[in-house]
Amino acid sequence: MKGKQIQSKDKHIHQLAAIVANTRSILYKKEDLLAYDCDGFTIHKHLPKAVVFPKNTKEVAELVRYCCQNELPFLARGAGTGLSGGAIPLNGEVIISLVKMKNLISVDLENRRAVVEPGFVNLKLTNSISDKGYYYAPDPSSQSCCTIGGNVAENAGGAHCLKYGVTTNHILGLEVVVPTGEIIEIGDNGIPDAPGYDLLGLITGSEGTLGIVTKITVRILKNPEAKQTVLAYFDDVTDGSQAVSAIISAGIIPAALEMMDKTAIEGVEAAAFPVGHPKNIAAVLLIEVDGISAGIEEQINQILSVCRQFNVRDVKVAQDEQERSRWWANRKTGFGAMGAISPDYLVQDGVIPRSKLPEVLERINQISEHSGLRIANIFHAGDGNLHPLILFDAKIPGETEKALEAGSACLQACAEVGGTITGEHGVGIEKREEMRFVFNEEEIAAQTTIRSVFNPVNLLNAGKLFPSPGKCVEIKMEKKAAIL
Amino acid sequence: MIIEGGGTKKGFGGLVEHADICLSLKDYKGIVEHNPGDMTITLKAGTSYLEVQNYLAGFNQMISLDPFANEHTSIGGVIAANDSGPKRLGYGSARDAVIGMRLVYPDGSLIRAGGKVVKNVAGYDMNKLFIGSMGTLAVISEITLKLRPVANYQSLVLISFPAGNLDVIKQFVVTVLDSLMEPITLELLSPTLAAKLTGRREYTAAIQFEDVESSVHYQTTYLENLKPEGGTFTILQQEDANLFWQAFYDLYPGLNAENKTKSAALKVGLKNMEVLELLEVTERLESGQIHLLAHGGLGHGISQVYLYGESDRILSAIQEIRKLTSAKGGYAIVKHLPFSERLKINIWDESPSYFFLLKQIKAKVDPNNILNEKRYVGGI
Ligand SMILES: Cc1cc2nc3c(=O)[nH]c(=O)nc-3n(C[C@H](O)[C@H](O)[C@H](O)COP(=O)(O)OP(=O)(O)OC[C@H]3O[C@@H](n4cnc5c(N)ncnc54)[C@H](O)[C@@H]3O)c2cc1C
Ligand SMILES: Cc1cc2nc3c(=O)[nH]c(=O)nc-3n(C[C@H](O)[C@H](O)[C@H](O)COP(=O)(O)OP(=O)(O)OC[C@H]3O[C@@H](n4cnc5c(N)ncnc54)[C@H](O)[C@@H]3O)c2cc1C
Numbered sequence: 001m002k003g004k005q006i007q008s009k010d011k012h013i014h015q016l017a018a019i020v021a022n023t024r025s026i027l028y029k030k031e032d033l034l035a036y037d038c039d040g041f042t043i044h045k046h047l048p049k050a051v052v053f054p055k056n057t058k059e060v061a062e063l064v065r066y067c068c069q070n071e072l073p074f075l076a077r078g079a080g081t082g083l084s085g086g087a088i089p090l091n092g093e094v095i096i097s098l099v100k101m102k103n104l105i106s107v108d109l110e111n112r113r114a115v116v117e118p119g120f121v122n123l124k125l126t127n128s129i130s131d132k133g134y135y136y137a138p139d140p141s142s143q144s145c146c147t148i149g150g151n152v153a154e155n156a157g158g159a160h161c162l163k164y165g166v167t168t169n170h171i172l173g174l175e176v177v178v179p180t181g182e183i184i185e186i187g188d189n190g191i192p193d194a195p196g197y198d199l200l201g202l203i204t205g206s207e208g209t210l211g212i213v214t215k216i217t218v219r220i221l222k223n224p225e226a227k228q229t230v231l232a233y234f235d236d237v238t239d240g241s242q243a244v245s246a247i248i249s250a251g252i253i254p255a256a257l258e259m260m261d262k263t264a265i266e267g268v269e270a271a272a273f274p275v276g277h278p279k280n281i282a283a284v285l286l287i288e289v290d291g292i293s294a295g296i297e298e299q300i301n302q303i304l305s306v307c308r309q310f311n312v313r314d315v316k317v318a319q320d321e322q323e324r325s326r327w328w329a330n331r332k333t334g335f336g337a338m339g340a341i342s343p344d345y346l347v348q349d350g351v352i353p354r355s356k357l358p359e360v361l362e363r364i365n366q367i368s369e370h371s372g373l374r375i376a377n378i379f380h381a382g383d384g385n386l387h388p389l390i391l392f393d394a395k396i397p398g399e400t401e402k403a404l405e406a407g408s409a410c411l412q413a414c415a416e417v418g419g420t421i422t423g424e425h426g427v428g429i430e431k432r433e434e435m436r437f438v439f440n441e442e443e444i445a446a447q448t449t450i451r452s453v454f455n456p457v458n459l460l461n462a463g464k465l466f467p468s469p470g471k472c473v474e475i476k477m478e479k480k481a482a483i484l
Numbered sequence: 485m486i487i488e489g490g491g492t493k494k495g496f497g498g499l500v501e502h503a504d505i506c507l508s509l510k511d512y513k514g515i516v517e518h519n520p521g522d523m524t525i526t527l528k529a530g531t532s533y534l535e536v537q538n539y540l541a542g543f544n545q546m547i548s549l550d551p552f553a554n555e556h557t558s559i560g561g562v563i564a565a566n567d568s569g570p571k572r573l574g575y576g577s578a579r580d581a582v583i584g585m586r587l588v589y590p591d592g593s594l595i596r597a598g599g600k601v602v603k604n605v606a607g608y609d610m611n612k613l614f615i616g617s618m619g620t621l622a623v624i625s626e627i628t629l630k631l632r633p634v635a636n637y638q639s640l641v642l643i644s645f646p647a648g649n650l651d652v653i654k655q656f657v658v659t660v661l662d663s664l665m666e667p668i669t670l671e672l673l674s675p676t677l678a679a680k681l682t683g684r685r686e687y688t689a690a691i692q693f694e695d696v697e698s699s700v701h702y703q704t705t706y707l708e709n710l711k712p713e714g715g716t717f718t719i720l721q722q723e724d725a726n727l728f729w730q731a732f733y734d735l736y737p738g739l740n741a742e743n744k745t746k747s748a749a750l751k752v753g754l755k756n757m758e759v760l761e762l763l764e765v766t767e768r769l770e771s772g773q774i775h776l777l778a779h780g781g782l783g784h785g786i787s788q789v790y791l792y793g794e795s796d797r798i799l800s801a802i803q804e805i806r807k808l809t810s811a812k813g814g815y816a817i818v819k820h821l822p823f824s825e826r827l828k829i830n831i832w833d834e835s836p837s838y839f840f841l842l843k844q845i846k847a848k849v850d851p852n853n854i855l856n857e858k859r860y861v862g863g864i
Contacts (some may be wrong), residue, residue: 110661346720
């Protein structure tokens with residue numbers, strides 16, 4: 001064993017350290033564990049038992065088996081940027097961090113795929129293949145630090161998912177250590193539609209509750225020949241929202257179609273990447289089209305004419321790549337930018353049918369007035385994915401609770417118009433109870449039944465994703481029993 | 485209980501001759517909800533796939549799938565069997581199009597999966613379990629799909645390779661794939677299949693473009709400049725392209741009454757470029773005793789092979805093809821074969837190493853094994 005001696009009386013710590021064969025690959029002292037008591041969802045905190053850093057699949061499997069045999073709760077962690085608390089060790093878990101498994105294993109341009117370890121950072125993949133004209137499509141705003149393993153767990157989306165799809169549409173194969181310690185390989189060689197139920201699709205987005213992903217085969221795409229980016233300013237949010245629907249109804253699928261409202265604009269303009277959006281504007285749309293150069297102009301003209309139809313105040317087409325990058329930096333750092341105008345903020349993540357945008361924005365406005373908290377809206381408008389950012393000050397007693405309540409009310413508004421409670425950030429701890437807005441007890445039971453196939457003892461990431469079983473199940477069962 | 489949609493896949497799976505109940509969804513049809521502005525549609529499972537596509541065309545919208553379908557084919561059957569054709573390259577497959585389902589579980593409970601919005605990560609992505617499950621887990625009662633606008637313009641380019649040199653074909657395909665063009669299909673037809681569709685018994689690439697008109701012309705011109713020596717170059721525009729694809733889908737043996745016996749169909753999965761090797765094998769197997777038609781997507785790796793002849797010839801040809809797929813880590817699923825022959829072969833090819841999980845999923849969801857007994861992988 002290399003490095004310092006383990007200073008712990010806990011035999012498990014010694015055993016876990018032996019598996020990763022390096023005392024520097026384990027953290028167990030309180031001061032070291034503090035950095036792992038939460039992820040991007042900072043409202044809940046809990047200390048893990050230990051954090052281990054395996055270097056390969058075999059070590060992951062051994063760690064999992066050890067935890068199983070000794071009934072130690074455990075969970076996987078990537079970069080810890082998750083926004084719903086998925087990586088928070090609620091039960092004092094052993095955290096299996098994948099950040100040391102960060103290799104790009106292979107790139108196969110001919111067959112358009114790449115194989116990566118789970119700790120490989122999202123943006124690095126595009127950076128590694130861009131010189132050959134290729135890229136990896138899912139682009140969460142956190143892409144410069146989040147891991148592809150974490151993306152698979154959360155089925156992460158991004159601004160360009162409107163045209164190209166979210167993570168699940170780009171995963172061809174996974175190697176997974178299931179919670180009992182077996183290593184399984186799904187989609188060997190990245191060939192689609194392998195015979196059998198689609199475990200690839202099931203595990204993607206399962207928020208680290210069905211297994212630990214140790215290798216990922218992803219689809220890579222050729223860069224589009226041309227891109228064109230437009231900013232459109234509206235004096236009225238409803239006009240802006242209607243323009244969004246009208247653009248897509250006109251048969252154009254933009255690569256990205258993003259929207260920010262007045263409060264959000266105030267934030268991004270006060271932060272690190274201001275681009276000079278007018279101050280008194282109600283909404284800005286950031287629209288990007290890409291594809292074959294010969295077709296771009298026709299699409300841009302169509303978009304401009306739709307915007308005019310909905311009383312756009314001003315439209316600008318990016319003059320060069322530099323300007324385009326500045327617009328995107330302004331948008332992609334939008335969440336963090338709220339720090340410039342508020343001590344704390346809570347990011348929400350509802351989805352609605354696009355046509356309900358005006359109605360739901362009005363509801364969010366009312367929620368804001370009712371709670372007395374400002375709410376900024378940044379969203380992937382093209383696919384109806386709203387990110388209301390609730391601005392609050394945790395130092396004021398009661399305000400955190402108010403913010404959580406307002407966030408929940410926003411999700412309820414989304415659910416009520418036929419939408420859902422999360423489009424890309426996941427349920428985690430944060431939205432467990434809100435699952436009831438969209439699923440009844442039987443439907444939740446159908447999902448936990450699937451979990452029990454993979455995770456029979458529920459040692460892996462327990463307490464996430466599903467609400468605590470409610471009374472109504474028991475009542476229903478009693479009723480059934482009475483009938484029988 | 486066996487579940488029947490349009491009944492166009494009777495030759496697919498199914499090893500049990502008797503059932504207590506045949507649950508037909510033929511009459512359970514219709515549009516539950518279509519929101520043109522949101523570009524989503526909810527359908528009852530028995531709805532005719534082609535009827536919906538015709539209806540949606542009136543809104544310039546479409547379901548972005550291209551299964552081998554005729555007027556009987558139901559949307560439920562397409563999704564339950566996870567059927568897809570060459571346009572999968574540009575459109576994606578059922579797992580990319582389905583956003584929600586309403587299911588009847590074997591215990592009779594009604595369970596919703598997914599929802600009505602295009603982006604959704606609330607809970608597990610349960611839709612995925614039922615897509616391609618051949619009705620072995622639940623009866624699909626409703627399906628919600630995201631739609632795609634119909635492109636303004638389409639052209640299909642057919643390029644033939646008379647010399648039949650696979651290296652030349654590969655070079656051509658790699659160049660197209662590495663270019664900035666955005667084909668919707670990049671399907672290679674075996675010489676025998678091309679003979680049926682174009683009258684030329686030569687390897688032929690079928691490359692479709694769908695976009696605004698200027699972009700389509702730009703791309704077909706690009707291809708014209710790339711065409712191989714001696715090869716023919718044909719462009720079929722707009723409706724002509726549709727007619728070609730119609731004839732193409734109609735060849736699928738399951739749809740073709742006169743071909744139903746003494747015929748078989750395979751769905752083969754390989755890495756993209758290995759499709760070339762598959763077509764080489766099918767070309768080699770062609771003889772007086774057995775006739776094979778094949779095509780494969782060089783951008784997605786899924787191929788179909790149709791075989792015609794006496795059953796022992798068909799079965800031995802399937803074994804030959806499986807030699808290739810197993811050496812490459814791919815698979816060959818038998819999509820169509822008469823009942824008596826199905827018992828002689830493993831329809832679903834080898835079960836995956838994680839079969840224990842599949843078996844447990846079936847056991848938990850359908851503990852009494854009520855639905856579509858032995859229709860699926862490994863006897864599920
Ligand atoms: C500023 C900011 C912007 C963001 N923007 C976006 C956005 O645009 N789109 C978007 O979708 N998300 C966004 N996110 C959320 C977050 O970045 C994503 O959810 C990301 O996928 C998490 O990756 P991670 O490596 O940080 O995972 P972690 O936070 O470490 O883990 C997330 C979950 O995945 C599980 N997990 C991690 N690795 C594995 C593995 N190898 N196997 C199994 N389970 C695993 C964990 O147990 C946990 O439940 C943003 C976050 C921030 C902070
Ligand atoms: C009275 C009668 C008795 C029959 N008895 C038998 C018998 O004993 N044994 C036998 O093998 N065949 C029997 N058949 C034939 C049977 O119809 C087909 O074998 C088959 O089960 C259904 O047709 P299909 O696969 O062509 O359907 P398709 O619509 O093409 O469906 C393809 C697959 O998807 C499934 N599926 C379709 N729609 C749904 C849905 N909405 N939800 C879930 N799954 C779906 C199907 O079960 C099938 O596995 C009988 C038919 C009739 C009319």
